[in-house]
Amino acid sequence: MEMNLLRDWPAPTGRARLFFASAQARAAQAQAPEKDVPPSEIQRAALDSSRETSAYMKGNAVRILGLGFKVFDHYDETAFRQACQAHLRRHDVYHTGFFFDENSGDWASRTMHPDDIELSGESVDVAAPGQPGDTFAEMIDVRQPRIPDWDLFSFSALGIEHAGPQADAPEFTVAICMDHLLTDGFSIFMIFEEIMMFYEAFRAGAQSLTDLPEHASHADYARRDMAFCNQLTPDSPQVVEWQRFQALHGGGLPGFSFATGLAERDDFAPGRMTTIPDFLSVEDSDAFEAACKAAGGSLSAGFMAVAGLIDRLVRGSDSFTVCTPRSTRSSPAEHYTMGWFAHPVPLEFSVADTFADTVAAARQANKDVRFMIGVPVYPAQKVVDPTLSSMPPEMTSLSFIDTRLIPTYRDLAAHGFTVIGTRRNAKSVHYWVNRVGHGTNLNFMHPDTPELAAGLPAFADLFRQIIDEVITTGDCNVARDHAYWQAIVDAYEAKPAPQMRAA
Structure with missing residues (x-):
């Protein structure tokens, strides 16, 4: 795919x-x-x-x-x-x-x-x-x-x-x-x-x-969704959580770890898709998944943990926040129903010194956030201020799709299956880590700026190096090996880009 x-x-x-x-x-x-x-x-x-x-x-x-x-x-x-x-x-x-x-x-x-x-x-x-x-x-x-x-x-x-x-x-x-x-x-x-x-x-x-x-x-x-959101009050746990989460970001939502080149909230640039189709081989994908499970995590939590470790190295934060889509399908029949059954939820977890501790925290955060499924930020913020538009605020989102779990009966790769979309203008970075038949690919939808032209290859390279460390040693300690990892971050603009196809 x-x-x-x-x-x-x-x-x-x-x-x-x-x-x-x-x-x-x-x-x-x-x-x-x-x-x-x-x-x-x-x-x-x-x-x-x-x-x-x-x-x-x-x-x-x-x-x-x-x-x-x-x-x-x-x-x-x-x-x-x-x-x-x-x-x-x-x-x-x-x-x-x-x-x-x-x-x-x-x-x-x-x-x-x-x-x-x-x-x-x-x-x-x-x-x-x-x-x-x-x-x-x-x-x-x-x-x-x-x-x-x-x-x-x-x-x-x-x-x-x-x-x-x-x-x-x-x-x-x-x-x-x-x-x-x-x-x-x-x-x-x-x-x-x-x-x-x-x-x-x-x-x-x-x-x-x-x-x-x-x-x-x-x-x-849609009727069920509207009825549920209409009964929200300022004291509803989901509304309180969105307010808390937005307060962490000055009333907005999380941004990307690396500089985007967009200084003001209203700034935007042409949209671009950058893809790395062969980010991990099947063998490396399986090895990383095994390491995640050995540490008490999961594959999706593992990718979240790596993103959190990068954020700690770049911004020095011991807490990682991001928005991630969750499905609102609630029955087997809805899994075979066309429509838009997903929305971003707010995710926050502690970033420890090691990957092992961080992936466990990420997995727990994924469980803890389930109560937010069914309440996007849009109706939650209108409960507090009814004058606000339902237009979604900008955010960085991280998605994980495991196509092995999707009920398809044909080989997607054999049919040249491709997801296609449009995005003329962009303010935020959205990235997808997809586990597919031939391994794992990494994809970014982002503003086409010089800063991200340099930053995204470095981000992907750092993402891969942390995964390689986990595969090789079973863990990655960014505190013990801080000088090594910080040198990579400090020099990212000078590093050659990994082999990738920029769409």
């Missing part, structure tokens, strides 16, 4: 078919009844953000979270359209569109019948970057609907000239672009599985596909 910004993803060139909601489907949605489906709290934050008029937010008007993957079969237009429509009709997150009601000063919604959702296709020729014509990213940028439109999705079949009826080794690439309002990182894998299952079934002549896992309703989740 790789991660890429859409503009840097090497989309296949040549003949392609792009599918968007048809005019009839958009008309049906515009006339659909209001069924009191609210946005979830994190959806509300995204919706409120769309109404911000700053240059920063205007640049991020389209925030795609999508995927690309290869299909090793002939391209069948009818089967592909049917597969995409079946996916859209199956999940109710696609059935509701939101609009801002000026009379109530709040978001309202219309919910259409799933059978009214249909797609219409457009034939295009995708150009390579720097060549005459439009690239795939440019096509999506122009065509992709944006909030408050309902149809915040597109499905594309690329490179279809290589998957014609006469092709001996047929292959084409699917690109699916969703607004983040409709999906989260976990759902991305579900889209891949469902589109493949539907396509294979319809290619084989099936009229429908009923052998699918039970799924739930995102609308029901």
